[in-house]
Structure formats: structure tokens, C-alpha cells
Amino acid sequence: MFDLNSFLETPTAMQNAVRQIPCEMLRPYHNHRFALYTGERLDDMVASIKANGVLSPIVVQPCENGYEILIGHNRWNASQIAEIPTIPAIIKEGLSEQEAEIYVIESNLIQRGFDNLKISEQASVIALRHNEMFSQGKRNDIIRELQILENPEKITSSQIETKLTNGDSKQNIAENYGMSRASVARLLRIDKLIFELKGLIDDGKIAVNAGIQLSYLSEETQLEISDLSGDYSIDIKKSKLLRESADENGNVKNSDIIRILDGKKVVIEKSKSVKISSDTFSRYFEPSAKPKQVTETIEKALEFYFKNIQE
Numbered sequence: 001m002f003d004l005n006s007f008l009e010t011p012t013a014m015q016n017a018v019r020q021i022p023c024e025m026l027r028p029y030h031n032h033r034f035a036l037y038t039g040e041r042l043d044d045m046v047a048s049i050k051a052n053g054v055l056s057p058i059v060v061q062p063c064e065n066g067y068e069i070l071i072g073h074n075r076w077n078a079s080q081i082a083e084i085p086t087i088p089a090i091i092k093e094g095l096s097e098q099e100a101e102i103y104v105i106e107s108n109l110i111q112r113g114f115d116n117l118k119i120s121e122q123a124s125v126i127a128l129r130h131n132e133m134f135s136q137g138k139r140n141d142i143i144r145e146l147q148i149l150e151n152p153e154k155i156t157s158s159q160i161e162t163k164l165t166n167g168d169s170k171q172n173i174a175e176n177y178g179m180s181r182a183s184v185a186r187l188l189r190i191d192k193l194i195f196e197l198k199g200l201i202d203d204g205k206i207a208v209n210a211g212i213q214l215s216y217l218s219e220e221t222q223l224e225i226s227d228l229s230g231d232y233s234i235d236i237k238k239s240k241l242l243r244e245s246a247d248e249n250g251n252v253k254n255s256d257i258i259r260i261l262d263g264k265k266v267v268i269e270k271s272k273s274v275k276i277s278s279d280t281f282s283r284y285f286e287p288s289a290k291p292k293q294v295t296e297t298i299e300k301a302l303e304f305y306f307k308n309i310q311e
Helices: 004-008 039-052 073-081 097-112 119-130 136-150 170-177 181-190 195-202 208-214 219-228 236-245 254-261 278-284 291-310
Strands: 018-022 058-063 066-071 086-091
Touching: 039 073, 058 097, 066 073, 066 097, 073 086, 097 119, 119 181, 119 195, 181 208, 195 208, 195 219, 208 236, 219 254, 236 254
Parallel strands: 058 086
Antiparallel strands: 018 086, 058 066
């Protein structure tokens, strides 16, 4: 059998010993995206902890005035309900933000399975796998640790492996999760929504296709839409109109948001473009001139022209 304690002492794995940490010193991970257990599943965990304690240590990292949970939010929550004062934990020092994200997301994926995750949770997993900033080797090392922590007595050293395809293109991700490339692309868009709108999609109050349209809007506009969602329904037609009404930064005027959600017709002003000949351009501008510089110069020239015409 695989020796967990020996593994934790190796240079390439978790080097910190298991410690008992007071529950009151623990904090949820600052970007935790996964719902906690409720109902019978939570009740069973509380009963088990009351009878046997927390058998598998959680994983944390230091934060101000305590520790931030990376793995074990449900065990911590159940321990508090069971009024258990301390919980066994492995402390991870010096993790980057990306590495901490891998611990949080991959542990939930291993424990629950991809198909059992909410839509927003699936989107988080897909976005992580698609993000090229994450080192494939580092991710493999972390997943091996998680596999051992999840079931140390049933895993032998020869069984510790990962099944990740090299590279994280949409095609590879689609093959890993048995979905189409289009489905992967949709989930990547859903991950760009603010937390509040993701919750509405998880609850079925906004359809996925409508959420995709909203994902192209700025966070500020998304927040305004979220604040109004209790008073208005948001369907695919309205979400498309909102996207079409947005400026180049994804912002929509509050008055337009309300009119669209209220079902009233909104006249969308399309920006117009005017072309100038290459001869005219070279006469007044350097070849390296930026579009913004050209636009500002033309605006000033037009303002000067019409002001003098009127005089």
C-alpha cells in the first residue's frame, strides 16, 4: 500500500506535516466557486465527524490572521456544525495564485465528478484547463497529491497517474470531457460572467445562450443587469439586444438596459466610418500615425472648419 506520510515528506509533494488548526482560524478561499453540501449529504458528514472526527486532512495556505482553505470547505463547515474545535490540516506555503486555483478546482473535480458540477462550476474547470498560464507539469504534480489525499489506502504508487492530454486546446478539452468544441467554447464564455449572473444561470433563471450574450458586456453593465434581474426576465432576445447596444468597452447605458429589459424598442445607433484616400492620409499624417491620433486630428480640423464657416 502507498504510505501517505512518506509521500508528504518527499521534496516534490506536500512537505508540511498535518497539524490541528482551530476552526475559528480558517477562512474560505477568496475565489471559491463551488457550492457547499446541503441536505442529507451535509447531515451525513456532520454525523460522521461527530462519531469519528475528520479523517482526511484539509489543505490550507496562510492568510492574514489565519489560514485560507484550499481543499476541505465542506469538512470545515460540517466541523463547525458538529462543534468540533479543531481540524487536521496540511499547510501549503508560498503557492502562486495559479497553483492555489489548481488545488481548489481540481479537488472539487475529483470529489464530485464533472457531470455533477453546476454549469458555472463546469465553466471554472474548463477555463482553468484552457488557460495556458498553468504549467502542465505543476498541474500533474498537484493532481497526483489530490488523488492520494482523496483515497490514500486504495492507491498504490503505480496507480498514481493523470489522464491529461498534452496541451489544452478546445479540441483536447472536448475529448477529455466528452463534449463538443462548441460546448467548451460556451462554457469559456460563461466563465466570463460575474458571480451574480453565474448564480442565475445555475438556478435556471437565465438560459445558457442568453448568458453567453451577456458575457460580452462589461462587469459594470453585468452588475446593473444583475441588480434588475429580480424585476425583469432576461431571455435570449433581450440579451442579444443588450449586446448590440453596448459600446466598444461593453458598456450599456442604464436607461437602455431598463428599456430593453422592459421589452420596449430601443434604437441602436450604429457607428459610421468614413474612408480617406491614401494620398490624403500621406499628405497630413506620418505612416506610423495611430488611429486615435488620426481621429483626434480630424475632429479638431472639422471643429475649426465649421466654427469659421459660421463666422
